[in-house]
Amino acid sequence: MNILGIALLVFQVQRASISGTVTKPGSNEPLPGATAILRPASAESPLPARSSQLTAERAQFQSAQNSRIRLAITEDDGRFTVGDIEPGDYRLLVQSPLYGGVAYGQRRPDGPGAILTIKAGQALADLKISMAPTGTIAGRVTGRGGEPLAYARVQALRFGYQEGKLNLTATQITTTDDRGEYRLFWLSSGRYVVVASAAAPVWQAAQTSTWPCGPAVLKSTLKP
Numbered sequence: 001m002n003i004l005g006i007a008l009l010v011f012q013v014q015r016a017s018i019s020g021t022v023t024k025p026g027s028n029e030p031l032p033g034a035t036a037i038l039r040p041a042s043a044e045s046p047l048p049a050r051s052s053q054l055t056a057e058r059a060q061f062q063s064a065q066n067s068r069i070r071l072a073i074t075e076d077d078g079r080f081t082v083g084d085i086e087p088g089d090y091r092l093l094v095q096s097p098l099y100g101g102v103a104y105g106q107r108r109p110d111g112p113g114a115i116l117t118i119k120a121g122q123a124l125a126d127l128k129i130s131m132a133p134t135g136t137i138a139g140r141v142t143g144r145g146g147e148p149l150a151y152a153r154v155q156a157l158r159f160g161y162q163e164g165k166l167n168l169t170a171t172q173i174t175t176t177d178d179r180g181e182y183r184l185f186w187l188s189s190g191r192y193v194v195v196a197s198a199a200a201p202v203w204q205a206a207q208t209s210t211w212p213c214g215p216a217v218l219k220s221t222l223k224p
Helices: 003-014 052-066
Strands: 016-023 035-040 070-073 079-085 088-096 100-103 116-118 123-130 135-142 153-162 165-175 181-187 193-198 203-205 217-223
Touching: 016 035, 016 088, 016 116, 035 079, 070 079, 088 123, 100 181, 135 193, 153 181, 165 181
Parallel strands: 016 123
Antiparallel strands: 016 079, 035 070, 035 088, 088 100, 088 116, 135 181, 135 217, 153 165, 153 193, 193 203
8 A cells, every 4th residue: 555545544534523312302302304513613714804814814714624524314213423523522402493503511591502522433323312392473463553564584683692792682583474363483492682674764673662653663572
């Protein structure tokens, strides 16, 4: 075997794999068709974009991190296997069209999840991820005359801390249909501020807020 062949063999041996099972919320029933996403824990570049050189470096860093992202779809038994993993620190996320997203080792809703330290050649098995129960906010947006406001932008906002400051952050965004109705899916338990806005005419509403163009009424219900 030549040197190139030996190098390729060593490279392949260094790759790792993980496997596990995804279940539906509050049960041991397997969840098929969910997407397991393994991404580097340092996926966001720490470099500040204060110059064109640093911007280019950050872009290169982000591209390198993206190339290490691995995906797998859960089978009928809820199991998944992710292979061809370079050694390093990762976070494991699961996305489902039925139940939204959750992170492995997540301690609180919308939390970052645990870091998996994967070593060269390691086969990390039997990871267990249970999807979190979620709710839906549904309602209708109307104008001051009671007419439905179609294609308005509706956001579900939550209070959270960023760099030590309390801010409102959008967790879900949607638009109303031609009847002014909307549904915000996959919301974890908690309190939300629902805000609607439209470009023409210019108006905004957050429940009972009144603006120069008149109040817009939000009628919402929370469903588990």
